[in-house]
Amino acid sequence: MESKGLLRSDELYEYILETSVYPREPEPLKELRHVTEQHPRAIMATAPDAGQLIGMLLQLVNARMTIEVGVFTGYSLLLTALSIPEDGKITAIDLNRESYEFGLPIIRKAGVEHKIDFIESEALPVLDQLLKHHDNEGSFDFAYVDADKINYQNYHERLMKLVKVGGIVVYDNTLWGGSVAMSDKDTPENRKQGRQLTIEFNKFVAEDDRAYISHAPLGDGITICRRIV
Numbered sequence: 001m002e003s004k005g006l007l008r009s010d011e012l013y014e015y016i017l018e019t020s021v022y023p024r025e026p027e028p029l030k031e032l033r034h035v036t037e038q039h040p041r042a043i044m045a046t047a048p049d050a051g052q053l054i055g056m057l058l059q060l061v062n063a064r065m066t067i068e069v070g071v072f073t074g075y076s077l078l079l080t081a082l083s084i085p086e087d088g089k090i091t092a093i094d095l096n097r098e099s100y101e102f103g104l105p106i107i108r109k110a111g112v113e114h115k116i117d118f119i120e121s122e123a124l125p126v127l128d129q130l131l132k133h134h135d136n137e138g139s140f141d142f143a144y145v146d147a148d149k150i151n152y153q154n155y156h157e158r159l160m161k162l163v164k165v166g167g168i169v170v171y172d173n174t175l176w177g178g179s180v181a182m183s184d185k186d187t188p189e190n191r192k193q194g195r196q197l198t199i200e201f202n203k204f205v206a207e208d209d210r211a212y213i214s215h216a217p218l219g220d221g222i223t224i225c226r227r228i229v
């Protein structure tokens with residue numbers, strides 16, 4: 001049977017970006033995306049098409065309290081900050097404050113810094129700390145995970161407790177450059193470990209009865225999990 005997947009070319013991806021994503025991208029996000037292009041690790045930023053869907057999900061659940069694991073220069077962070085209300089809060093965790101500070105002037109200019117609690121740390125102990133306060137259980141509306149792939153299952157276990165029933169957790173890079181569907185021998189050496197971890201995570205989350213999921217081929221692949229129990 002012919003594949004139902006439609007994205008057959010870079011031109012088609014460019015078409016989506018130019019037609020439906022860039023014209024609607026808020027100015028501060030556009031500026032941050034352009035500034036981040038000068039960063040040596042620019043490839044790590046959340047793809048704008050994935051960002052657009054994340055923005056819609058934030059609106060759909062009226063997100064106010066959110067968690068972000070993996071900030072880098074702040075594309076997804078700024079997107080979240082622009083999407084939540086004035087009294088909304090983002091607990092944003094990253095090992096590296098320097099990259100957060102790279103984008104901070106644009107976040108400040110957008111007038112949304114007050115919504116961000118940036119924590120420079122390994123993410124797992126911060127999530128565990130949050131869970132020590134029982135009031136935090138089920139108190140978050142939304143979480144976005146875009147960090148070390150080796151811990152995605154660990155993050156998922158914590159986040160399935162921290163987000164409320166009906167809340168959403170989104171994971172980035174769940175197609176890992178398309179390598180999840182390649183044979184090991186065809187996978188570039190620098191993709192092999194991420195490929196294996198991503199395959200394992202995708203299987204794990206597909207079998208998780210606590211969440212309704214959708215694996216969307218936007219950007220580098222995002223998996224949307226809605227906590228249902």
Ligand SMILES: C[S@@+](CC[C@H](N)C(=O)[O-])C[C@H]1O[C@@H](n2cnc3c(N)ncnc32)[C@H](O)[C@@H]1O
Pocket residue numbers: 044045046069070071072073074075076077093094095096099121122123124146147148151
């Ligand atoms: C792909 S980037 C995040 C991109 C970001 N979401 C954006 O839209 O630009 C991954 C980030 O995760 C951070 N990171 C990696 N491992 C981490 C860990 N164990 N705990 C916290 N942050 C981590 C890295 O420092 C890096 O900034």
Ligand SMILES: O=c1cc(-c2ccc(O)cc2)oc2c(O)c(O)ccc12
Pocket residue numbers: 043044045046047146147148172173177218219220
């Ligand atoms: O090496 C990458 C590449 C990406 C990536 C690829 C394609 C897109 O449209 C967006 C992003 O993202 C990465 C990432 O988030 C990460 O944590 C490490 C490496 C990469």
